[in-house]
Amino acid sequence: MKERPSGIDRPTIIDVAEVADVSRQTVSRVLSDHPRVAPATRRRVKEAIEKLGYRPNRMARALVTRTSLTFGFAAVDMRNSHFGDTCSGMQAAAREHGYYLVVTELDFNDDRGMGTLETLLTLGVDGVAFFPSFLEDTEIELFAATSGCPVVMIGRESKIPNVVSIAIDETRAADLIVDHLVDTRKRHIGILMNEMFPDIVHERFVALQRAVANRTEVARSPVVADHPKISHGRDAATRLLQKHPDVDAVVGFNDTMAMGALLACHDLGLRVPEDVAVVGYDGSPFGVITNPPLTTIVQDSIGMADAAFKALLSCVEEGTPSEGEVLLWQPELLVRGST
Amino acid sequence: MKERPSGIDRPTIIDVAEVADVSRQTVSRVLSDHPRVAPATRRRVKEAIEKLGYRPNRMARALVTRTSLTFGFAAVDMRNSHFGDTCSGMQAAAREHGYYLVVTELDFNDDRGMGTLETLLTLGVDGVAFFPSFLEDTEIELFAATSGCPVVMIGRESKIPNVVSIAIDETRAADLIVDHLVDTRKRHIGILMNEMFPDIVHERFVALQRAVANRTEVARSPVVADHPKISHGRDAATRLLQKHPDVDAVVGFNDTMAMGALLACHDLGLRVPEDVAVVGYDGSPFGVITNPPLTTIVQDSIGMADAAFKALLSCVEEGTPSEGEVLLWQPELLVRGST
DNA sequence: CACCCTAGAGTGAACGTTCACATGGTGTCA
């Protein structure tokens, strides 16, 4: 039991072996529930483990088994409801299967997030799930090729070799929103874009523009971009509504921005939904407490998280599909008072 | 370059050494910026690293250095604003100092969270920060004693040997709330307790009861407990207000429950704040979008997270204080429309 | 010119595990 820098020492498998008067391999067998251990020996070993407060060192184990039972998860901002839910969902799925999750927030300044992903790999994870955010598909392809482990990308629908991608059907989501708005006699849809998550945003934007062009006589929606915070959404929506007084519906790229839009309408004396309808994305639980409650696109974050974990697990067990698999999820429109 | 179970292999320091035609120790020296490496050699090694896409294996390194540069963080529910902010804050502080954070959600079913903490240790973290939630002080003391690494407890003010605890001054928070309510002519304060986080809840409850007894003629506030969700807060507040019609102010133990209380008032046709005032804890960003906006106790989650990280770091560098240190933070009352 | 010093590089051991294989003892059956 040598000293650690921090002070206190921890017993090793050899300490346990000495106390139980067996070899380290026998202790190892007890630890992994190997059948060929005599009951009496097993009991002795367990007592020694208990007595010493022994905890196996998973890093040493990982070194020889080449498997850490740990997956990495990375997203830009864990406080964002969708990312947080996905993280929680992966946690739950991981724990259920005896896996652990190392969570890290992507740092734009660290090579646009690539550095963060790289360091995740050095931690010895068996797989990585992440929201690609600032990265190009070619960068992700290179990362996956050299990572030596399965890679799952969440939130962007791209067929990248060696990468499983999980995303919602943005076309469907856009159609749901625009159909609903047009059905409620709205014609001039303004867009409140999120400048922080270009990955999700791009597809969402294209899908919305196409849906708008299909269903209204307006060729191109007015757009404003800002940070995904309530206050920024409020400012952005104010700019949008002042510059384009004919806008009668605002779509925020997440619920936080849409909530900002609600406040902006209030500030400007516009009635929601009579003068301006507001729609968000994410299905945040706080959508019920706004005034009026927020209509929003609900995406099954937990289900997607579960799928992400399952994808990593099956890649570990059966190998990564070299083709680039895409799992598409169907969104739903939760209609509340804001439309 | 042997095969991993998942398929692809990763180059090791020996592969790099071979390509650069040096020994592994020289590569190691380049990696750690050791001064005594000839410039030409250094360049050759760096080229080899680049060419092979080599990433050092931090587990192997941790095994020999007995330091993983990784801290563990655990909380019950990462989606809760206060926990999420603390997590984000620790992430940021950790990254700034070259550390990593392994995040895990505490599982009540796993020995009331102790099992989750134990497994965190097997991952080889250099320290653990956590919200103690369901654990007794004696359990935490035992855990700290046998963990072999610094332990920081967030959210409960307890002097436990070998443990640094970081919490807000609950007495002060309770005084702020009760003083403010009494100043606005409220006399019958009802409490909406959170049954999920008994650690925080107990101190908060005691502090509030004492403040109420000090400032009003009511000896004991009526209390209802439920889950920390908006819908549960709504139900609980409805029960509270129906059973105690004289209640003219409701204090929720977090913002989510307080938001539920706002909805309950709305359901019951009570005006906020004229008939019933509502106060929450946490300073959630969503407090601005409620109707009316929520008065709440703001705790400096980021500052506390920073302090938690710094505490772990200084324990690693200078040793854990055996006395049990308590860092107390001063809360502020953010007065908005709900009072 | 003998001496020592130092910069630059290499070697064996160790970290705490598990894997593959070896060993010895016991029981079974022809």
Add this chain to the structure above:
DNA sequence: TGACACCATGTGAACGTTCACTCTAGGGTG
């Protein structure tokens, strides 16, 4: 009674690093 199977356990090597040494060649000093 011998051959063989099989059960329980032990041993050496390996995983990918770093640490504490050692070694070598060259240069400066007296």
